[in-house]
Amino acid sequence: MHVGVDVGGTKVLAVELAGEGGAVVVASSAQAPMPGRSASEADVEAAVAGAVLEVAAGRPLSGVGLSAAGLVDRSGARVRFAAHLPWRDAPVRDRLAERIGAPVVLDNDANCAAHAELVAGALRGVSSAVLVTVGTGIGGAVVLDGRVLRGANGMAGEFGHIQVVPDGLACECGLRGCWEQYCSGRALERVTRVALGSHLDGPEVADLARNGHPVAQQAFATVGTWLGVGIAGLVSALDPEMVVVGGGVSVVGDLLLEPARRGLLDALQATSHRKVPPLVATRFGPEAGAVGAALLSAAHS
Numbered sequence: 001m002h003v004g005v006d007v008g009g010t011k012v013l014a015v016e017l018a019g020e021g022g023a024v025v026v027a028s029s030a031q032a033p034m035p036g037r038s039a040s041e042a043d044v045e046a047a048v049a050g051a052v053l054e055v056a057a058g059r060p061l062s063g064v065g066l067s068a069a070g071l072v073d074r075s076g077a078r079v080r081f082a083a084h085l086p087w088r089d090a091p092v093r094d095r096l097a098e099r100i101g102a103p104v105v106l107d108n109d110a111n112c113a114a115h116a117e118l119v120a121g122a123l124r125g126v127s128s129a130v131l132v133t134v135g136t137g138i139g140g141a142v143v144l145d146g147r148v149l150r151g152a153n154g155m156a157g158e159f160g161h162i163q164v165v166p167d168g169l170a171c172e173c174g175l176r177g178c179w180e181q182y183c184s185g186r187a188l189e190r191v192t193r194v195a196l197g198s199h200l201d202g203p204e205v206a207d208l209a210r211n212g213h214p215v216a217q218q219a220f221a222t223v224g225t226w227l228g229v230g231i232a233g234l235v236s237a238l239d240p241e242m243v244v245v246g247g248g249v250s251v252v253g254d255l256l257l258e259p260a261r262r263g264l265l266d267a268l269q270a271t272s273h274r275k276v277p278p279l280v281a282t283r284f285g286p287e288a289g290a291v292g293a294a295l296l297s298a299a300h301s
């Protein structure tokens with residue numbers, strides 16, 4: 001069996017798939033919280049291995065796909081940098097393979113998500129697209145001619161750290177004014193905290209918004225508008241057929257996507273003279289990274 005595991009800023013998610021082609025579904029899954037901001041590389045890898053072995057449940061593993069929220073080198077051996085994780089130039093693929101006792105395939109989380117959507121989701125049959133995942137931060141992938149664009153060093157698609165506000169909010173990456181400071185789970189929490197004067201985490205804000213709470217809905221509208229503004233820049237650069245949005249913050253659907261569509265129209269040039277690409281949700285949502293990683297592992301065996 002193959003297990004896909006996604007490592008994000010706040011949690012680890014491991015999945016086992018069933019079905020083939022467009023019928024792929026998640027058959028079982030396991031989650032573990034990220035072991036805190038002071039966690040070491042070994043702490044994170046122990047959490048990853050724990051989630052994988054929980055899904056495997058004693059069955060032999062043919063391979064593991066690892067979807068990591070960070071810069072993965074072109075060879076797929078190392079995580080060079082991860083703004084929300086301790087990995088720095090870390091040989092994660094081989095260390096995890098040794099820890100688990102099975103071969104590991106490593107890729108960036110948004111690249112994995114794009115692979116899942118291309119094989120079995122919203123991007124089936126689409127040749128050019130942009131994928132944006134909105135979670136703890138922003139992940140991104142570019143699809144050209146039906147393939148995920150790698151870039152010279154394997155690091156294409158890191159949209160979250162495009163500067164949108166000069167001298168803006170400090171980012172975990174060390175820069176200021178990065179897009180993900182205005183459009184992410186952290187941004188959602190900050191906007192809500194400023195408005196309510198108390199801290200709620202992203203899922204709590206989402207629950208309030210679904211129940212019609214005006215402050216929570218406005219927080220999603222603010223973050224969604226920033227999402228659309230950033231996507232407008234990507235559409236100008238890449239002219240995609242479609243834009244797909246995934247990640248944990250996207251689980252509220254149109255509460256995020258409608259303000260994003262308006263933000264895209266307001267910030268894109270010549271909308272009366274071009275086809276504005278549809279902005280739609282990923283099929284696999286917050287599980288897309290893990291699903292894509294499992295598919296990549298199976299394809300490599």
Ligand SMILES: [Zn+2]
Pocket residue numbers: 160161171172173174175176178
């Ligand atoms: Zn940044």
